[in-house]
Structure formats: C-alpha cells, structure tokens
Amino acid sequence: MPFAVIMAGGRGERFWPRSRMAKPKQFLNLIGKKTMLQLTVERIQGLVGISDTYIVAGLEFKDTIMEQVPELPEENIIIEPFGRDTAAAIGLAALTLGRKNPREVMIVLPADHYIGNVRNFQEVLRSAVAVAAKGEKIITLGITPHSPETGYGYINCGQLADTIAGIPAYRAVRFLEKPDYARALELLSSGDYLWNSGMFVWRIDMIRKKIEKHIPSLAEGLKEIESSLGTDRYPKKIDKVYSELPKVSIDYGIMERADNVLVIPCDFGWDDIGNWNALEKYDEKDELGNVLHGQGVLLDTLNTYIISNKTVALLGVKNLIIVNDHDSLLICHKSRTQEIKKVVQALSDKGFNSVL
Amino acid sequence: MPFAVIMAGGRGERFWPRSRMAKPKQFLNLIGKKTMLQLTVERIQGLVGISDTYIVAGLEFKDTIMEQVPELPEENIIIEPFGRDTAAAIGLAALTLGRKNPREVMIVLPADHYIGNVRNFQEVLRSAVAVAAKGEKIITLGITPHSPETGYGYINCGQLADTIAGIPAYRAVRFLEKPDYARALELLSSGDYLWNSGMFVWRIDMIRKKIEKHIPSLAEGLKEIESSLGTDRYPKKIDKVYSELPKVSIDYGIMERADNVLVIPCDFGWDDIGNWNALEKYDEKDELGNVLHGQGVLLDTLNTYIISNKTVALLGVKNLIIVNDHDSLLICHKSRTQEIKKVVQALSDKGFNSVL
Numbered sequence: 026m027p028f029a030v031i032m033a034g035g036r037g038e039r040f041w042p043r044s045r046m047a048k049p050k051q052f053l054n055l056i057g058k059k060t061m062l063q064l065t066v067e068r069i070q071g072l073v074g075i076s077d078t079y080i081v082a083g084l085e086f087k088d089t090i091m092e093q094v095p096e097l098p099e100e101n102i103i104i105e106p107f108g109r110d111t112a113a114a115i116g117l118a119a120l121t122l123g124r125k126n127p128r129e130v131m132i133v134l135p136a137d138h139y140i141g142n143v144r145n146f147q148e149v150l151r152s153a154v155a156v157a158a159k160g161e162k163i164i165t166l167g168i169t170p171h172s173p174e175t176g177y178g179y180i181n182c183g184q185l186a187d188t189i190a191g192i193p194a195y196r197a198v199r200f201l202e203k204p205d206y207a208r209a210l211e212l213l214s215s216g217d218y219l220w221n222s223g224m225f226v227w228r229i230d231m232i233r234k235k236i237e238k239h240i241p242s243l244a245e246g247l248k249e250i251e252s253s254l255g256t257d258r259y260p261k262k263i264d265k266v267y268s269e270l271p272k273v274s275i276d277y278g279i280m281e282r283a284d285n286v287l288v289i290p291c292d293f294g295w296d297d298i299g300n301w302n303a304l305e306k307y308d309e310k311d312e313l314g315n316v317l318h319g320q321g322v323l324l325d326t327l328n329t330y331i332i333s334n335k336t337v338a339l340l341g342v343k344n345l346i347i348v349n350d351h352d353s354l355l356i357c358h359k360s361r362t363q364e365i366k367k368v369v370q371a372l373s374d375k376g377f378n379s380v381l
Numbered sequence: 382m383p384f385a386v387i388m389a390g391g392r393g394e395r396f397w398p399r400s401r402m403a404k405p406k407q408f409l410n411l412i413g414k415k416t417m418l419q420l421t422v423e424r425i426q427g428l429v430g431i432s433d434t435y436i437v438a439g440l441e442f443k444d445t446i447m448e449q450v451p452e453l454p455e456e457n458i459i460i461e462p463f464g465r466d467t468a469a470a471i472g473l474a475a476l477t478l479g480r481k482n483p484r485e486v487m488i489v490l491p492a493d494h495y496i497g498n499v500r501n502f503q504e505v506l507r508s509a510v511a512v513a514a515k516g517e518k519i520i521t522l523g524i525t526p527h528s529p530e531t532g533y534g535y536i537n538c539g540q541l542a543d544t545i546a547g548i549p550a551y552r553a554v555r556f557l558e559k560p561d562y563a564r565a566l567e568l569l570s571s572g573d574y575l576w577n578s579g580m581f582v583w584r585i586d587m588i589r590k591k592i593e594k595h596i597p598s599l600a601e602g603l604k605e606i607e608s609s610l611g612t613d614r615y616p617k618k619i620d621k622v623y624s625e626l627p628k629v630s631i632d633y634g635i636m637e638r639a640d641n642v643l644v645i646p647c648d649f650g651w652d653d654i655g656n657w658n659a660l661e662k663y664d665e666k667d668e669l670g671n672v673l674h675g676q677g678v679l680l681d682t683l684n685t686y687i688i689s690n691k692t693v694a695l696l697g698v699k700n701l702i703i704v705n706d707h708d709s710l711l712i713c714h715k716s717r718t719q720e721i722k723k724v725v726q727a728l729s730d731k732g733f734n735s736v737l
Contacts, residue, residue: 042694320731320733321728321733322724322728322731324723324724324727325717333710335705335706335707335708335709336709336710336733337709337710337711337712338397338398338710338713338724338727338728339712339713340711340712340713340720340723340724341713341714341716341717341720342701342712342713342714345698345712347710347712349691349705349710350691352691352692353691353692353693353694354677354689354692354703354705355694355695356693356695356696356698356703356712357694357696357697357698358697358698360697361681364680364696364697367680367696368678368680368696371678371680371694372677372678372694377676377677377678377692
C-alpha cells in the first residue's frame with residue numbers, strides 16, 4: 026500500500042471572510058458538509074490506509090487537523106516549523122516516510138482541491154502507483170483543460186511512455202508557469218497541454234535522489250534533519266535547519282528539471298475552487314441565477330451568491346457575492362473575486378486584525 | 382402657552398431593518414444621536430411647556446415613548462386603542478386637551494420629520510399660534526418646494542390673509558393629493574404651490590367645531606368618549622367607540638373642506654426623511670460618494686451608504702444601500718429604496734416574523 030502525503034500548509038485568503046488566518050480554505054466546508062481536507066482524506070480511502078496517510082502543515086493547524094480527521098494518528102501530522110515552499114515540505118515528508126519503507130510509493134495531494142469523479146480518480150491513482158512502483162518515474166496528474174485558464178501551470182504532454190490497466194502515461198516534455206490569456210488560448214487549442222494539478226506519485230527513494238541531484242542544498246539539509254529523526258534532538262534540529270532550507274517549489278525545483286517525468290491526462294471533475302465564483306456551480310440556483318445559503322427574500326435580484334447567518338433581503342441588485350459572517354460582511358462584485366486578497370490586505374493595513 | 386400634540390402612531394416600514402413593527406421610524410436615531418421623536422420634542426422647547434406637550438400613539442409604543450422622553454408626564458401620552466387615521470387621533474387629542482382649556486391653541490406635529498433651522502421653525506410657529514389664537518383660522522405650515530416630489534400632498538397658496546411679526550399667512554385655496562411627476566413639475570414651476578407638511582395650528586374649540594361640521598360621525602363618537610373622560614368608564618368606552626370612528630385623514634376630512642385654512646410658506650430645512658436615500662445628505666461622504674457608519678474597507682466602491690454593526694469589506698460595488706443589523710441584512714439598489722415596503726411584505730409572506 027502506498028503512502029499519501031496531503032499538503033495542508035496553504036494560507037489562502039481568497040475565501041475571506043469564511044477563510045481566516047487560523048482557518049484557510051482547506052479547513053472549510055465550501056462544498057457540502059465536509060471540509061476540503063476531509064474530502065481529500067476520504068477520497069483516498071481504499072487506496073491508502075489511514076495509518077499510511079500523512080498531512081503536512083504548520084503547527085498552528087495541528088489542532089484543526091486532529092479535530093477534522095480524528096482517525097488520523099497524531100504522529101502522521103508532519104509539522105513544518107516554517108513555510109519553506111513545497112520542495113522542502115515534500116522532502117521532509119519523504120524522509121519521514123522513508124524510515125518506514127524507503128522503497129514504497131508516495132502520493133502527494135493538495136488538501137484544498139475538489140474532485141467530482143472519485144472512482145475515476147482512484148483508477149488513475151492505482152495506475153500511477155503501479156508505474157511509480159517500478160522506481161524509475163515521477164508521475165504527475167495532468168488535467169485535461171476545458172478553458173484558457175491563466176491561473177494554472179501547464180504541462181506539455183509528449184510521447185506515450187507506458188499504459189497500465191488501460192490508462193496511458195505520457196512523457197512530460199515541459200512544465201510552463203501560468204501563461205497570459207493569449208498564450209493560454211494557444212495552449213488550450215493545441216491539444217498538447219494539460220493543467221498542472223499539483224498531484225504527484227513517485228517512489229520515496231527515487232524522489233530523494235532527484236532532490237539530491239536538482240536541489241543539493243535541500244538534500245543536505247534534509248540529511249541533517251534525518252540524523253535526528255526519532256530522537257530528542259529532532260525538534261531543535263528541525264527548527265534550526267528548516268529555516269535555512271532553500272525556498273523553492275517542487276515544480277520549479279524538480280519537475281522542470283527532471284528527465285523522468287510522466288503525465289497522466291485526467292478528466293475526473295477536478296476543480297481547485299480558486300475563489301468564491303467557483304462555488305456556485307455546485308449549488309442549485311433559482312430561476313434568476315441566485316444561490317442563497319441562509320434565509321431571506323430576493324426581489325429583482327440576479328445572478329447573486331449569498332451566504333448569510335442572518336435573514337437577508339435584497340432588492341434590485343445583481344452579480345454580487347455576499348458573505349455575512351459572525352463578525353464580518355463581504356460584498357464583492359462577481360467580476361472582482363480574484364482580488365479578495367486586496368480586501369484582506371486593506372483590512373490588515375487598517376488594523377482590523379480580529380477579522381483576519 | 383399653546384399645547385403641542387405630537388403624532389407618533391406611524392408604522393413606517395421604509396427603514397427596515399432598522400425600523401421594526403415595534404420600533405418605527407419616529408423612535409430611531411436616523412440623524413445624529415437623538416431619535417426623531419426626541420428631536421421633535423426638543424424642537425418646541427421654549428414654545429410649549431413639557432406639561433403641555435402630548436404624544437398620540439398606540440399602546441405598544443407607550444414604553445418606548447416613556448423611555449425616550451422621560452420628562453414627559455405619563456398622562457400626556459394619549460393612547461389610540463386602534464389606528465383610525467389622523468382625524469380620529471387629532472379629535473381624541475382635542476377633547477383630551479380641551480378639558481384643560483378648550484380655548485387654547487393646539488399645535489399638531491408629526492413625530493418623524495426633520496427640521497434643519499429650528500430657530501426659524503419656532504418663529505413661524507409663534508406667528509401661527511398668534512394667528513390661531515384669534516379662534517378663527519386653521520393654520521397649516523406649507524413647505525416651499527425645491528423639487529417636483531410625487532410623494533407629498535400640495536397646497537395651492539392664494540391671497541395674503543394676515544401677517545404677524547413679518548411672517549405672512551395666505552389663504553389655502555386647495556389641497557391636492559400626491560401628484561404624478563408631470564403634474565408635480567407643473568405645480569413646482571407655477572410657484573403657487575407648497576408641500577403639505579402635516580403640521581397644523583388651531584384653537585381647540587375651533588377644530589372641534591370643524592370636525593362637527595365636516596365629519597359629524599367622528600364628532601359624535603368623540604362626544605361619547607368625552608363623557609367618560611377622567612372616569613373609570615373611559616378605557617371600556619374608548620375601546621368600544623374608537624373602533625367605530627370613521628377612518629379618515631385630517632387632510633381629506635377637514636383641510637380639503639374647511640373654508641378658513643391659512644398656509645404659511647416655510648423654508649426651514651424640512652425633510653420627512655422618506656427612505657434610506659434621504660439620510661446621506663446629513664453625512665460626510667468620502668471622495669467616491671460613500672458613507673460608512675461602522676468600520677471596514679471600501680475598495681473601488683462608489684456612491685454607497687452603509688450602516689453595519691460588523692466589519693464590512695466592499696469590492697467593486699456601487700449605488701447600494703447596505704444595512705447590517707443584529708439579525709438582518711438589507712442590500713438595496715439606491716434607485717429602489719422607495720420599495721422597501723415590498724421587502725417587508727415579502728419577509729412577512731415567508732413567515733420571517735422575528736425580523737419584522
């Protein structure tokens with residue numbers, strides 16, 4: 026059975042006021058009753074045992090994780106003492122898991138994505154694990170694009186490299202950073218590009234070798250930490266070493282440089298739920314395109330999304346996102362939801378820290 | 382010293398969610414710290430003694446009145462057992478006051494209007510009282526119109542009839558109901574019309590005679606009530622008789638029919654504060670035309686008026702009225718504030734009675 030490493034260290038502000046410093050997106054129940062993290066854990070059941078499931082996050086989220094995933098063994102929460110980007114976090118996870126079995130496969134999953142077709146997701150992962158188990162390849166899941174998104178990285182999909190259980194894996198020729206709109210249109214229409222989902226599958230010993238090769242300073246730091254693993258020296262050691270690890274993403278540090286990356290094209294209803302606008306498609310709308318989570322009356326109101334803990338009454342408004350929380354009220358035009366970080370920044374600048 | 386009768390029985394819904402069934406507009410501090418009722422009482426200080434000031438309202442408002450005007454003797458609250466429009470309420474006040482002195486002047490004032498120039502208001506009232514004291518005329522205050530309002534009644538101002546202390550009173554030729562816009566434009570441009578402010582001055586015995594003449598069924602009912610005034614029979618008697626009084630406004634019942642009405646043109650910053658839009662002119666706006674009562678951040682927000690008990694964050698919105706109350710949230714386009722009654726009706730239809 027493979028290991029799973031769920032990356033839950035993100036600090037998304039795009040769902041303010043529901044998301045807060047102390048409770049970013051992955052800990053919110055944005056779709057249905059379960060939180061994004063709970064859905065992520067649930068989604069791999071049957072494929073990965075709970076004792077082989079690990080969650081990487083900062084210490085400030087440990088209590089929330091234990092509350093939301095009570096079945097997870099406490100020692101399976103891997104604490105990053107500081108945020109040092111994904112390469113360091115994945116490296117730390119690899120060496121922690123490596124003590125159990127360095128030749129086992131490790132699946133890396135973001136904690137805050139949504140996947141509609143879980144059965145297909147598991148089928149793909151099973152194939153990816155089978156390919157990765159050979160110890161030679163990095164497998165990444167690429168999402169078949171349906172629109173010219175400028176918010177994602179893209180993967181150039183090359184020759185067929187392997188097929189397991191009918192699921193093909195292709196050579197990943199190139200990783201691209203977020204494109205501008207014109208370039209995104211080109212990438213979409215070429216048919217050769219997939220969205221980079223941030224989901225990876227590889228054998229622990231193999232990824233450690235790749236880190237050694239492509240980010241040697243990270244490999245060195247990790248080795249120093251490794252020597253203290255399971256001893257009393259670990260907390261002090263990691264606190265000291267981790268802050269000096271290179272701050273680099275796994276995409277930039279490894280994916281763009283490694284020559285053994287395969288990509289599996291996926292179309293299982295993946296959604297990174299990037300901002301408030303992404304939610305309405307999971308709700309039933311009224312005949313004027315409104316979604317109301319809460320109670321109230323909507324008069325001559327169009328295309329508006331509302332979450333309110335109080336009775337709302339709208340008259341003559343349209344195209345708004347309205348979120349009325351216990352201590353804050355957000356009203357944002359739908360065309361501006363990408364800019365909610367500005368709102369959070371402005372609130373911070375004004376010193377309204379209690380609502381952040 | 383004249384009597385003042387403040388009409389506080391109104392049930393305005395136009396300031397929902399601040400105004401509620403139990404707390405209509407006259408009991409709200411919409412401008413500054415004092416409530417409309419408190420401002421109305423304060424505005425006549427020096428002209429009318431507090432022991433000669435009376436407030437007419439339903440029983441459900443008695444506690445609020447005593448709380449807001451603690452200096453008012455409790456017996457000066459005249460309770461309407463039911464709402465039977467202004468003629469009945471004024472008639473009831475006239476007979477109550479008449480027991481003190483039927484030949485005294487009585488000033489009738491709505492409890493929910495705003496007046497900017499209180500000194501000028503008092504000057505006008507002093508003149509009106511002097512004219513009314515002769516016992517022959519009904520004096521009404523007419524407001525010099527500055528715009529073609531369709532929400533007010535109009536008074537056709539005729540020949541000069543009297544001048545006291547430099548303040549002229551004209552014959553009121555005709556009372557007009559609320560006009561349509563084209564007609565309102567005509568009335569405004571003619572220069573011969575004033576807005577009907579609902580403020581009246583007359584001697585008690587005279588108005589009672591007018592009621593006898595123009596609304597005899599009301600006069601009859603009032604006499605029946607009068608016979609029980611000051612006795613134990615009063616509560617039962619008024620409960621029985623009041624519900625059968627004719628439901629007619631003082632404008633329709635008396636003003637439009639009496640032949641002895643004078644009107645004094647006034648320009649003392651009168652404002653009936655008809656809806657949420659009326660408030661912003663009393664506030665300081667930011668450079669983009671926004672008013673924020675509360676705390677928060679307004680990004681790319683234009684011409685928006687906000688009252689919030691929580692931190693607000695607006696992004697990319699304009700022309701809204703936003704009122705965030707303890708249990709309700711109103712968001713209304715500024716062009717639609719006249720229709721807030723519809724909101725209240727819709728909330729009622731849906732059974733959200735706790736917020737009404």
